[in-house]
Amino acid sequence: xxxxxxxxxxxxxxxxxxxxxxxxxxxxxxxxxxxxxxxxxxxxxxxxxxxxxxxxxxxxxxxxxxxxxxxxxxxxxxxxxxxxxxxxxxxxxxxxxxxxxxxxxxxxxxxxxxxxxxxxxxxxxxxxxxxxxxxxxxxxxxxxxxxxxxxxxxxxxxxxxxxxxxxxxxxxxxxxxxxxxxxxxxxxxxxxxxxxxxxxxxxxxxxxxxxxxxxxxxxxxxxxxxxxxxxxxxxxxxxxxxxxxxxxxxxxxxxxxxxxxxxxxxxxxxxxxxxxxxxxxxxxxxxxxxxxxxxxxxxxxxxxxxxxxxxxxxxxxxxxxxxxxxxxxxxxxxxxxxxxxxxxxxxxxxxxxxxxxxxxxxxxxxxxxxxxxxxxxxxxxxxxxxxxxxxxxxxxxxxxxxxxxxxxxxxxxxxxxxxxxxxxxxxxxxxxxxxxxxxxxxxxxxxxxxxxxxxxxxxxxxxxxxxxxxxxxxxxxxxxxxxxxxxxxxxxxxxxxxxxxxxxxxxxxxxxxxxxxxxxxxxxxxxxxxxxxxxxxxxxxxxxxxxxxxxxxxxxxxxxxxxxxxxxxxxxxxxxxxxxxxxxxxxxxxxxxxxxxxxxxxxxxxxxxxxxxxxxxxxxxxxxxxxxxxxxxxxxxxxxxxxxxxxxxxxxxxxxxxxxxxxxxxxxx
Numbered sequence: 001x002x003x004x005x006x007x008x009x010x011x012x013x014x015x016x017x018x019x020x021x022x023x024x025x026x027x028x029x030x031x032x033x034x035x036x037x038x039x040x041x042x043x044x045x046x047x048x049x050x051x052x053x054x055x056x057x058x059x060x061x062x063x064x065x066x067x068x069x070x071x072x073x074x075x076x077x078x079x080x081x082x083x084x085x086x087x088x089x090x091x092x093x094x095x096x097x098x099x100x101x102x103x104x105x106x107x108x109x110x111x112x113x114x115x116x117x118x119x120x121x122x123x124x125x126x127x128x129x130x131x132x133x134x135x136x137x138x139x140x141x142x143x144x145x146x147x148x149x150x151x152x153x154x155x156x157x158x159x160x161x162x163x164x165x166x167x168x169x170x171x172x173x174x175x176x177x178x179x180x181x182x183x184x185x186x187x188x189x190x191x192x193x194x195x196x197x198x199x200x201x202x203x204x205x206x207x208x209x210x211x212x213x214x215x216x217x218x219x220x221x222x223x224x225x226x227x228x229x230x231x232x233x234x235x236x237x238x239x240x241x242x243x244x245x246x247x248x249x250x251x252x253x254x255x256x257x258x259x260x261x262x263x264x265x266x267x268x269x270x271x272x273x274x275x276x277x278x279x280x281x282x283x284x285x286x287x288x289x290x291x292x293x294x295x296x297x298x299x300x301x302x303x304x305x306x307x308x309x310x311x312x313x314x315x316x317x318x319x320x321x322x323x324x325x326x327x328x329x330x331x332x333x334x335x336x337x338x339x340x341x342x343x344x345x346x347x348x349x350x351x352x353x354x355x356x357x358x359x360x361x362x363x364x365x366x367x368x369x370x371x372x373x374x375x376x377x378x379x380x381x382x383x384x385x386x387x388x389x390x391x392x393x394x395x396x397x398x399x400x401x402x403x404x405x406x407x408x409x410x411x412x413x414x415x416x417x418x419x420x421x422x423x424x425x426x427x428x429x430x431x432x433x434x435x436x437x438x439x440x441x442x443x444x445x446x447x448x449x450x451x452x453x454x455x456x457x458x459x460x461x462x463x464x465x466x467x468x469x470x471x472x473x474x475x476x477x478x479x480x481x482x483x484x485x486x487x488x489x490x491x492x493x494x495x496x497x498x499x500x501x502x503x504x505x506x507x508x509x510x511x512x513x514x515x516x517x518x519x520x521x522x523x524x525x526x527x528x529x530x531x532x533x534x535x536x537x538x539x540x541x542x543x544x545x546x547x548x549x550x551x552x553x554x555x556x557x558x559x560x561x562x563x564x565x566x567x568x569x570x571x572x573x574x575x576x577x578x579x580x581x582x583x584x585x586x587x588x589x590x591x592x593x594x595x596x597x598x599x600x601x602x603x604x605x606x607x608x609x610x611x612x613x614x615x616x617x618x619x620x621x622x623x624x625x626x627x628x629x630x631x632x633x634x635x636x637x638x639x640x641x642x643x644x645x646x647x648x649x650x651x652x653x654x655x656x657x658x659x660x661x662x663x664x665x666x667x668x669x
Contacts, residue, residue, distance in 0.1 A: 003048050003078065004060040007131065010044040010090075011124055013037050018120035027112050031101050034116035037099040038123070043231040045090030045127060050085035052640045053501055059133070072136035072194045081271070084348070084502040087128040088355050092256050093123045095477050100248035102471025106370055107156060107246065115155050115246065122148040122531045126256065130263050135194040139177075139184050140247065141431035142264070146173050149257065152249040153241050160365045169241035176227040176234065177510040179220030183268075186217065199272045207274060218282055221268050228253075228261035230316045231323060232293040238316055239300075243308035243375070246368020250308060254315040255359035259351050263324060270326075270344075271506050275334035281477075284427070287327025291433045294320025298440050299446030303590065304468060305585045307375045308450055311358070314401060316353045317444060321416055323345050328419045329508075338530055339422055341500075344508060345518070346415035353408040353488055357400040360481035361451075364394040367470045368455050377451065377585035380523040382460030386467045389475045391456045393482035398452045400485040402445035406539035406546075408488035411526070412440060418528050418535050426546050446589060472558065493520045 017037025021030045052058065057079035064282055066073045078086065097119070104112055125145035132138050154166035191198045206214040227234040242253050297316030304310035325347025330444065332340040365375065367390045372380040384391040400407035403414075407526075418432050424431025469475070488495050496518060503509050519527040525538035571580055 003051055003058050004045045006048050007076070007078070009126075010041040010048075011127070013041045013044075014120045014124040014127075017041075018117050018124075021113055021116040021120065024113060030112045030116050031104065031147065034120060035097050035101055037120060038094050040122070042090040042094035047578070049083040049087035049090070049230065050277045052078050054078055057082075057505070071188045071192055074137050075133045075195055076131050077133035077196070078131050080504045081263070081378060081502040081506075082130050084352075084498055085260065086127060088259065088352065089123065089126050089130070089256055092355060092359055093126075093252060094416055095359065095481065096252050099366070099474050100246065101253075102473040103247055103357065103366055103370055109158055110156060115152065115249075118148045118151040119249065122152060122252070126260055135184050135187055135196065135199070135268075136349040138264075138268075140182055142180065143174075143261070145257070146177070149249075149253065153162045153245045153253075155249070156244070159244075161240075165240040165244040170239050172234075172237050173227060180224045183220055196267070196272075199268070200274070203272050204274055207276060207278065209542060209594050211278065215278065218269060218273075219279075221265065222282070222286065223289065224408060225261040225265040226289065226323075228264075229258045229319050229323075230293075231289050231319060232295075232296045232316055235293070235297075235316050235319075239304075239309045239312045242312040242315070242362075243306060247363055247369070249309075250312075250366070251359040251362040254312060255355045258315065258319060259355055262326075262347075262351055262398075265326070266506075269290040270330070270333075272303065275507060277334070279330050279333045280335070283327045283333070284429075285434060286330060287324050287430070290320040290323025290325075290327055291436055292320070293317065293323065294437065294440050297449060298443045302443070302450070302589045304447075305377050305650050307368050307377055307451065307455065308362065309375075310377075310447065311361045311365055314361075314444060314447060315358060317440065318350075318358065318401065320440075321413060321437065322350050322354070324437060325350065325416045325419060328416075328430065329422050332423060333432075336426070337508060338418065338517055341508050341511050341517055342415065342418040342422070343529065344503065345496060346412055346419050346498045349415060349492075349495055349501060350412035352495050352499065353400070353412045353485075356481055356484045356488060357397045357407075357409060360397040360478060361401065361475070362486065363481070364390060364397060367474055370470055370474070371467055372464060372663070377454040380455050380461070380464075381458035381582060382456070382464075384456045385460045386464065387469055387475075390470060390478055393478040394452055394456060395429075396482040396485050397446035399445075400489070402448055404445065405537070406489050406542040408485050408492075411489050411492045411537070411539060413533055414535075414537055415435070415528070418530070422530050428663055450585055450588040452585075454588070458582060459540070475538065490543050491524060491526070492526050492539065496526070497522075513654025533614035578591050 014037060017034060020037075021034050023029045024033060032610045057077060059075065059077045061076075062074040097232050100115075104115060122145060125141050128141040129138065129145055132141055144296055150166055150170045153169055154163055156162050187199065187202060189196050191202050206217070206623050223234065229235065230238045239255075245253060269282075294317050296316070297313050297320060300313045301317070303489060304313055316669065325343045328343030329340045329347065334342070365388055368380060368383060369375050371383055371386055374380065396407065400409040403410045405411075417437060420434030420437060500518070516529060519529065521527070521538070524540035525536055528535040571581055
């Protein structure tokens with residue numbers, strides 16, 4: 001129970017820290033207070049995660065909060081799947097708060113208390129979602145997570161677009177969450193219990209007695225979690241809402257919260273459903289949705305000029321890789337557990353990797369905005385001269401997300417390629433999906449060449465020549481995440497062990513525990529052995545080869561000792577301002593975008609307008625007409641004020657007659 005003591009302590013620290021931030025009178029104290037709270041809570045949750053991976057799952061029930069006659073009981077279970085996501089939340093949220101210490105002060109018009117108060121509660125909500133083991137309380141914390149993140153999206157209230165993006169995010173996610181609410185109601189009525197442990201039996205009964213209803217339930221859950229994960233077309237709100245938030249929150253939304261949606265899908269479907277033809281069919285649906293999302297999200301990065309929107313579009317594409325792996329795993333759950341294991345491990349490995357490099361890239365976009373004052377890649381360049389460490393970190397993140405070896409993005413994508421191609425022997429469409437996944441990685445590389453080249457290379461604008469580097473907290477965070485991208489790639493054994501170990505409790509647990517599917521060589525090589533098909537990659541050897549190649553190239557350059565002198569660009573004899581001849585972001589891949597213009601067309605969505613409650617609830621609309629009538633009546637009465645005593649006596653006599661008549665009627669009645 002000491003692990004739950006640590007977890008409750010982490011929850012209490014976040015809760016108390018959020019309210020201390022809210023009531024703090026000094027703005028400069030709010031940030032450090034939030035940082036101390038988040039570091040303490042993050043260390044506790046990472047400790048809990050490590051202990052669960054080493055010693056096994058733990059469960060605790062808060063029976064004192066149970067309501068008599070109500071089927072829900074607050075039960076918390078931390079198994080290895082929960083521990084994987086709990087550790088990611090604790091580590092990356094700490095990095096986000098550290099980065100925000102330097103970033104948030106440049107938003108001078110907003111009160112930092114309005115940021116840190118919901119942020120700490122948002123982290124608390126995510127931690128509760130991945131540890132609770134009751135369907136009702138899962139829904140409760142899911143909605144709490146969404147509500148608190150909404151306040152972070154609309155933090156900069158002076159921008160109308162941010163408010164519109166926040167409303168779109170809140171509206172879309174809550175509409176699709178209605179499916180989750182319906183599932184909670186149905187399970188409570190069928191089983192009399194909302195505990196996760198009761199769900200597999202209900203699924204088995206529905207599979208034989210009412211398979212149509214089971215398909216409806218799975219469909220509702222897939223739509224709900226696909227919307228939160230950003231799967232196309234349900235994730236159309238991603239490029240609007242995620243860039244609206246401050247950079248630290250954007251990193252959490254795209255780097256962590258959409259991974260919580262993956263956790264929800266795994267927990268409520270994969271961990272509960274019996275393997276059958278139904279899982280095969282839904283696996284194909286999920287894999288297809290992933291490939292479509294992968295294509296659209298990455299191709300749309302080529303048309304973006306806003307740094308944060310570009311990263312948000314790529315989030316849609318990278319989640320497509322995760323869903324491709326989940327789909328392959330679902331498809332072969334009943335027929336080929338080894339291939340199912342390969343797809344699942346590859347998907348979870350990519351979840352870990354994407355959380356690292358996606359958080360890094362959003363923080364890089366925040367540093368671009370911090371340094372230049374804008375996010376338009378057409379208007380910034382040459383930032384390598386001001387923020388060299390951020391430039392190096394952005395280069396690592398860009399290569400990692402594009403799947404360039406030996407960084408972490410390549411390793412997880414390589415496993416997903418293996419799963420898709422191997423599955424193509426049974427389902428030829430998966431072979432096509434694997435080829436598409438390889439091609440789309442090159443598109444992702446093209447998008448981030450645009451991101452990196454536009455922002456960091458080229459001449460520094462004159463308006464930024466007196467600029468300065470970003471604060472130390474921002475540089476440290478970016479540097480640590482860049483190192484994480486490298487370590488997760490060149491030493492893949494431990495993240496793969498975490499991914500495989502998190503399957504404890506699922507139908508693949510036995511296969512994962514006795515599998516010869518993955519083997520690791522002493523020099524860091526990873527071998528995949530699937531029915532005689534052997535694939536092998538050695539990231540350390542790749543890194544060594546790249547290092548040697550770079551040293552040789554540098555040596556040749558130094559030996560040549562060719563003189564270098566700066567020169568003006570040759571413009572065919574024309575004298576043009578430098579700003580006019582720079583290769584801006586809009587110039588990248590222009591022929592490609594023109595050829596595939598239909599893909600980049602912005603389809604008109606129906607406008608959603610809230611009723612003008614200020615008018616509906618305006619009391620003047622009710623009382624003003626009554627007041628006007630009263631004024632008219634008073635003016636009519638005033639006509640009798642002629643000043644003559646006879647008229648006043650007459651009115652008194654008339655009034656007395658009316659009173660006596662009323663008294664007579666009352667007594668008689």
